Amino acid sequence: MRNYSVAGLCSSAAIALAACAAAPSTPETEAGPAGAAGTPHWETVWFDDFDGDSLDRERWAPEESCWGGGNNERQCYTDRPANIQVEDGILRLIARKETYTGPLRADQHGSEEREQPYTSGKIRTRGLADWTYGRFSARMKLPEGQGTWPAFWMMPSASIYGRWPLSGEIDIMEAVNLGTPCEDCPTGIENRTSGAAHFGDVPPDNTYLFLKTPGETPESPADEWRVYTLEWGAGEMQWLVDGEVFMRLDADDWYTGSANADGRPYAPFDQPFYLMLNLAAGGNLPEKSNEAGFDPDSFPAELLVDWVKVEQCAGDLETGLSCFDRQAWAGTPKGPWEVQAR
Numbered sequence: 001m002r003n004y005s006v007a008g009l010c011s012s013a014a015i016a017l018a019a020c021a022a023a024p025s026t027p028e029t030e031a032g033p034a035g036a037a038g039t040p041h042w043e044t045v046w047f048d049d050f051d052g053d054s055l056d057r058e059r060w061a062p063e064e065s066c067w068g069g070g071n072n073e074r075q076c077y078t079d080r081p082a083n084i085q086v087e088d089g090i091l092r093l094i095a096r097k098e099t100y101t102g103p104l105r106a107d108q109h110g111s112e113e114r115e116q117p118y119t120s121g122k123i124r125t126r127g128l129a130d131w132t133y134g135r136f137s138a139r140m141k142l143p144e145g146q147g148t149w150p151a152f153w154m155m156p157s158a159s160i161y162g163r164w165p166l167s168g169e170i171d172i173m174e175a176v177n178l179g180t181p182c183e184d185c186p187t188g189i190e191n192r193t194s195g196a197a198h199f200g201d202v203p204p205d206n207t208y209l210f211l212k213t214p215g216e217t218p219e220s221p222a223d224e225w226r227v228y229t230l231e232w233g234a235g236e237m238q239w240l241v242d243g244e245v246f247m248r249l250d251a252d253d254w255y256t257g258s259a260n261a262d263g264r265p266y267a268p269f270d271q272p273f274y275l276m277l278n279l280a281a282g283g284n285l286p287e288k289s290n291e292a293g294f295d296p297d298s299f300p301a302e303l304l305v306d307w308v309k310v311e312q313c314a315g316d317l318e319t320g321l322s323c324f325d326r327q328a329w330a331g332t333p334k335g336p337w338e339v340q341a342r
Contacts, residue, residue, distance in 0.1 A: 040315030040322035043136050043189040049307040050091045055084055060123040063278075065106040066114040073149070073283035074294070075118040076102040082120035091305040092275060093279045095122035095148070118299065122278035130157040130272040131310060133320035136172060137229040138277070139306040142193070144179030144222040145298025147287060149280040152228055154273040161258035161268045165206045168256070168268035169198035172239065173228035176286035178220060191291070193228070195239035195247050199268060201257030209254070209333040211239075211247040225306060233313070233320035235266045238329075245327045253333065275310070279303040 048059050055062065062084055066076035075095060077083070085092040100119045104112040142150050152173040159167040175193040182190040196210035229240040235251035253264050261267035278288075279301065282294045313323035 008227070038274050038315065040313050042311035042323050043314040044309060045131075045134070045312050046129055046310035047307065049089060050086045050305065051089055052086055054086055055091070055123065059125065059128060060128060061128060061243050063106045063122040063124055063276075064103055064109070065122075065184055066100070066102045066116050067104050068079055068116075069280060069283065071280070071283035071285060072287075074115070074147075075120040075281040076100045076116040077106075077122040077278065078102060078119050080119075083119050084123065089306070090171050091277070092125075093123070093150075093277060093305070094300055095120035095143075095279045095281045095302075096300045118281035120279050120281055121303075122276065124155075124276040125274045126155075126157065126276075128274075129310075130274040131312065132270065133233050133312065133317070135229060135231050135311040135313075135320075136275065136309075136322070137227055137311075138173070138308045139225055139227045140173070140180045141225050141304040141306075142178055142220075142221045142222075143279065143298075143301035143303055144177050144220070145301055146177050146180050146290075146292050146295035147282045148178065148301045149174070149176050149283055150303040151276070151280070151285045153276050153280055154230075155276065156268070157272045157274050160271055161256050161260050163202060164210070165198040165200055166202060166256050166258040166268060167271070168273075169196075169208075169252075170230060170232070170237070170269070170273060171196040171198070171210070172230040173241075174285075175221060177290055177292065178222045180290070180292065182290065186214070186216045189218075189220070191215045191218070191222075193221055193241065195230070197237065197249055197254055197269070199254040199256055204303040205257065207336060209249060209335065211331055211333045213241055213246050231320075231324050232269070233324060234270065234318070235323060237269065238324065241324070241326070245325065245329045247331060248329050249333060275308065277303070277305060278309070 062079040063077045083094050101115045103109050104114045139153050154170040156167040161167040177190050180190050192212040192215035194212040198208040200207040231238045238245050238248040256268040287294050313320040316322035
């Protein structure tokens, strides 16, 4: 979602281990081999079903920042009940129209501040849990409206290959402007979500590949709960919605300009990444991709999350590939939306 111009299974050691051990019972795994002892299968190593009356701070850390995400977004992310709520087993990230002043950058209280006309919520597992390879899923209901931009995504914990996007970025689910008129959509209304991987060299030589879901039925992800999933293994990633693959990439599709990647064929996607959920108000992608700008009447808006689950491939932790849901797929990922509209 950036700049478009476990005992033994979690990889952040002692801190993440506590989070893994605390994982409650989970929904039944929907895909991937399971059953016979010794057969590689997806095994839950981290889970949150938001079964409480507040955010679990052992699993998630809210981000507080007002810098606009490098995309000219209009919100400050705050750590307040006005923007982050847990109630009746549902996480609500709420974007509101209200003037707010907060830290420019995350984790920099007491330094430079910025005022923004909107507030919203963003949570992440950074510093608490991260993983190399696995299956990452969330059951969500998304907001509608011109200028809304919910995301479920991952960033590298250590950035060993360098600044963004030398160390990569994985967008499991993004959606913009759901419910608005759309000339390119089969139904005439925007009802698609997308997945993406960011890589390459430092800006302006960064790049990415993405693909949108077909959107061939009138049902909207704003009207029904859907499960958004990334399966990530050594040299391969695939994106699914409700168990159906809609995009696949392998190591021949990506690269990093970092000299630190010499001898690492799967770089930058071979290191621990952490999870994030957020709802942005405006920004380059929603405002420019359909040339319809920003509509204040879209707010307040809510991203609803039922649960988030991380699984790793028991029996094949080294690559994770033995657990992949191998479906036929013949799509073609697309390049940057500045060249080809998303």
